[in-house]
Amino acid sequence: MKKFLKPAFLLFYLLMPVSFFFVGLLFAKLIDAGKGQMLAAGAIVLGYGVLFAGLAFVTSFIIVRYTKHRYVVIANIVLSVLLVSFLLYFRIQYKNRNSPKPAEHEMKAPKPTAPAEKGNLLIWSAIPKKKHLQNPENDMGLGFFTPNFYDNPLLYFYGNVNPEKSVMEHAPTDSIVFKRRGQGGFDIAQAPPWLVPEHMKLDYDMLYFEIAALGREFAEVVVNTQTRRTALVNKYDGKIIFWPAFLLQVHSVEFPPDSNEKIRARPFEQASEVNLPYSFLKPVSIKNEWMQVELWNDDFRPIGKGWIRWQRNGKLLIDYSLLS
Known part of the structure; x- marks a missing residue:
């Protein structure tokens, strides 16, 4: 038992999982483990690092049991150099990724x-x-x-x-x-x-x-x-x-001059028509191919509500005004 508690071995137990944590991160990057995973990408890459670290920690005890003291000391030196190299590499990667965007544009313009x-x-x-x-x-x-x-x-x-x-x-x-x-x-x-x-x-x-x-x-x-x-x-x-x-943020909508569409009381073709005189149609909500609108008068005051069909089979059925 005393063999496992020597200072060189204790250091080895620490360096192995920390170093192989970074090995796992590089492996994940090499195989594009997080590619196309959006918000889950970071967790996936981190998971590879934790997995490699855990395996290295368990393996370190097996190595200590069957390895002489001087070889563990040499391994500690190698792992220390490797760990410093990983830290420098990831620091450079972090700085490059977070460098100002105008500089990136100049590089690849x-x-x-x-x-x-x-x-x-x-x-x-x-x-x-x-x-x-x-x-x-x-x-x-x-x-x-x-x-x-x-x-x-x-x-x-x-x-x-x-x-x-x-x-x-x-x-x-x-x-x-x-x-x-x-x-x-x-x-x-x-x-x-x-x-x-x-x-x-x-x-x-x-x-x-x-x-x-x-x-x-x-x-x-x-x-x-x-x-x-x-x-x-x-x-x-x-x-x-x-x-x-997009349509819910425009100023108003209207039917094109050649349109046969009508304002309906409900969002289906068989619903009764709304025949109130109006000047503008203000989008309120959208449900599938139907849009609920407020009918405004010349004073920009709502005088009623209705539903219009704004698209059919991928074809836009209305005009819209972005500003006024």
């Missing part, structure tokens, strides 16, 4: 984009307030992507990607460069010449791209509403807003 032309910006800002999607087939997509330009001064666009690889393993093909205005807010300093987003009004912090498809890390967005050109963006560089949430 793609070829320079053209300066944003004033004429293009005027065209984008001139998109009518009451907005029906510019897709001739009226395919509404999934919703909208809006970049977080307060935290990310660049929005990268990507071409063909490998869905099995992370965003960091892909090179961007182009980008938008945002600049802060002196009086507050943001403008676009540089942008591709083909960029025509769905909505752009930066004096109201509005920049929306229609989402055509959504993946684990990428979102395919429509970057030119006239040609329906698409590109991929890192979905974590902004906010994903699906249609129900």
